[in-house]
Amino acid sequence: MTEAIKDLLYKIADDQLIIGHRNSEWTGLGPMLEEDIAFSSMAQDKVGQSLAFYNLLHDLGESDPDTVAFMRNANQFHNCQLVELPIGEYDFSLVRHFLFDHAEMIRFEMLSNSAVEEIAQLARKLVGEIRYHVMHADVWIKQLGVGDTRERLQKALEMALPYALGIFEESKYEQDLISNDIFSGEQALRDTWQSSITTVLTETELQLPDLTTLTPLIGGRYGDHSDHLQPLLDEMSEVFKVDPGADW
Amino acid sequence: MVITKEEILQWLQEVKDPEIPVLSLIDLGVITDVIIDNDHVTVKMTPTFAGCPAMDYMKKDVEDVLKKNGISKFEVVVSFEKQWNSNMISDDGRKALKEFGLAPPPRHNLYVDLDIIKYANCPNCGSDNTEMKTPFGPTLCRSLHYCNNCKEAFQQFKPL
Structure with a gap:
């Protein structure tokens, strides 16, 4: 069962570390000061949250968080491909933020009842932080999902959705996690996510395509990534790798 | 020397949030427990926000205060066992925040x-x-x- 729990923790931690790094790329570039601060704050939250999960992994016998974060190659990361895509234009980053954070908030709400007490405690803590991220995304999706900006957001939505469906790629331990009440599973998460994003999108002029007609872009959970991840990891770990033993 | 939990909590009043220097960690609500086992002291802490970069400093400040008061065997544990929320800020803490301009x-x-x-x-x-x-x-x-x-x-x- 430990391997199943590790697999679950790795995908959450890696999602947060990578989306956190991508969010941080908006620092200094946001379309307005408030958005610059928002993406930077969310970046700091996400990276801090990933540390909490890497600490749980360390307790289960994995290497220390810095080694795990900075010394692995792309094919050892379990994040979904959605989070590793470049920030692109603001419309794409906003839509990704909306699709990802709704899923993440629901995942943590589900994990708040996990049979693994350490995971449940952490999830109960983080769900309040992520609620801020979701509220931020919803405010802007509602504001920009109508009128002149609608078309750009619609295009970004259609581009991002197949990747977003890759969030829910099932683990090879899926049934073990479900039957032991550790996690209710990706399919349950996806169903709740779909109704959650639909509620927001119906307040805009954006159209959610029929998701059953889309082919999810999967593989990330098993180390299969786009060409965008390795350059991100190289940049993120550049300073660390100059002297891995340095005491900061 | 017999130390009590109340004494230790009193000492910890001098440890302040590094970013809000008028607010003690006790009033902030991040000290969740103090356990005394003979001459060994365990202080439990929990972060306000998981990504708070001040956590390491606060932990070190707590350790320094314990040392300064003659405690040689101690451990400061940061965990999510008891999860922080902003209702845990005390009335004194709220007053201090307001006077600080927050x-x-x-x-x-x-x-x-x-x-x-x-x-x-x-x-x-x-x-x-x-x-x-x-x-x-x-x-x-x-x-x-x-x-x-x-x-x-x-x-x-x-x-x-």
């Missing part, structure tokens, strides 16, 4: 929605006629607001 977080029933976040009482003039500019501020635990009454911008310690 609006204290409104109390809530543990489900923070947009209405709760938007509400802030101006720490300069006391008016409720304020608006939120953005839920993200200069640190993870602060949001930015504007007072329509005294026309001053101010920050709030975020409800969480």
